[in-house]
């Protein structure tokens with residue numbers, strides 16, 4: 001069975017990778033994704049120009065419905081991840097994620113990457129929901145347009161954006177109208193569902209500490225929103241803009257569904273955090289099984305082919 005995809009001229013021999021933020025904070029974690037059977041690439045933790053400790057206190061929790069996190073953008077700095085990516089990009093195309101706290105931070109990091117020997121893909125994270133006082137840029141269509149306009153005056157390497165989930169059809173139209181004006185290599189949709197709240201039933205307290213317990217939701221709870229955002233953007237974006245589908249992947253059928261809605265690559269967050277890098281080989285084999293049931297031997301045969309009832 002053929003389970004490959006191409007983005008910006010790069011061929012991915014496996015279509016699974018980690019979701020930014022999960023299992024990608026340190027060289028040790030990144031090496032485990034790089035070497036994991038079934039993983040076709042990796043993305044580094046979203047970086048800022050300088051190292052950040054992130055939010056204090058308990059900032060991640062698993063629950064029946066998935067996960068809630070308010071990490072607060074802890075990372076070891078752009079230079080750390082840039083060095084790792086340059087050292088390991090010969091093996092397979094890699095994604096470098098950046099999440100500046102301002103437009104200038106983002107542009108400064110893009111200039112540094114442009115001037116470097118990195119030849120992989122950059123994922124501009126416009127959707128971190130957990131930095132206190134910082135809104136998710138992806139919900140501000142004018143600012144998103146402004147950042148991309150300035151970025152493309154100098155940035156020539158493959159660039160994509162990590163988007164927050166949208167919940168209004170009008171917003172699918174609006175973000176697509178912005179993104180279609182730029183030569184983006186891909187969009188990654190969705191990031192966590194921002195600012196949910198979960199209760200610890202034993203203590204009647206919030207599950208996590210930062211921001212009074214408000215954090216991004218991932219896992220099973222995110223699947224319907226992930227499918228809708230992959231489908232909604234696939235229907236609206238220029239075909240040259242590829243899609244990384246993220247959200248709610250627990251088994252091979254979840255991978256299959258994201259592809260059916262239009263995903264080229266599929267990234268795994270909560271389930272990777274819970275199961276570890278062996279999850280990729282499990283998902284790959286489960287996807288193969290699902291494809292055999294449907295008599296498909298290539299993901300290209302059903303990518304984006306969700307049928308509607310009307």
Ligand SMILES: O=C(O)c1[nH]c(=O)[nH]c(=O)c1I
Nearest residue numbers: 070071072073128130192216
């Ligand atoms: O809290 C985080 O570090 C975080 N958490 C998320 O769920 N998404 C993000 O983009 C980020 I930058």
